Amino acid sequence: MFSREEIETIEAAIQREETPRSVSIAAMRFIQKQRGYVSDQSLADLAPMLGMSVSGLESVATFYSLIFRKPVGRHVILVCDSVSCWILGRERPLDHLRRRLGVDLGQTTADDLFTLLAIPCLGACDRAPAMLIDETLYGPLTPESIDEILSSYRELDR
Numbered sequence: 001m002f003s004r005e006e007i008e009t010i011e012a013a014i015q016r017e018e019t020p021r022s023v024s025i026a027a028m029r030f031i032q033k034q035r036g037y038v039s040d041q042s043l044a045d046l047a048p049m050l051g052m053s054v055s056g057l058e059s060v061a062t063f064y065s066l067i068f069r070k071p072v073g074r075h076v077i078l079v080c081d082s083v084s085c086w087i088l089g090r091e092r093p094l095d096h097l098r099r100r101l102g103v104d105l106g107q108t109t110a111d112d113l114f115t116l117l118a119i120p121c122l123g124a125c126d127r128a129p130a131m132l133i134d135e136t137l138y139g140p141l142t143p144e145s146i147d148e149i150l151s152s153y154r155e156l157d158r
């Protein structure tokens with residue numbers, strides 16, 4: 001069940017956006033910002049507001065990799081999984097990330113601080129191998145730069 005504020009924001013997006021798909025993405029991103037992820041219940045509550053079926057909305061959420069359908073950590077690390085990053089050595093920094101965080105792709109650290117996910121091209125091939133943490137882009141990545149980046153987030157969250 002959405003709060004009054006959430007309903008008002010979603011209704012404002014419906015007025016503003018041009019297509020059902022763009023409204024659905026904006027609405028799910030808003031819900032995610034409020035609640036951390038888009039649960040099955042949120043999807044079921046949102047679909048009738050947008051005049052969509054739950055399965056139609058689910059397919060948009062599945063296609064759009066920045067919509068999280070399960071709980072995630074406080075910071076989401078999106079590691080590019082596309083060709084430029086592969087060619088420029090994505091595996092080495094990714095292995096380092098896995099070791100430092102103690103998780104594999106698709107998992108969240110035990111302290112709930114980071115979730116590690118793969119994503120198609122970030123549009124930053126000139127900075128390959130690249131990753132995005134929340135809304136900040138990093139690259140070209142090295143094991144050393146990853147240590148610095150993770151430390152800065154751990155400092156922030158103390």
Ligand code: FES
Pocket residue numbers: 080081082083084085086121122123124125126128129130
């Ligand atoms: S291929 Fe990694 S940012 Fe484009």
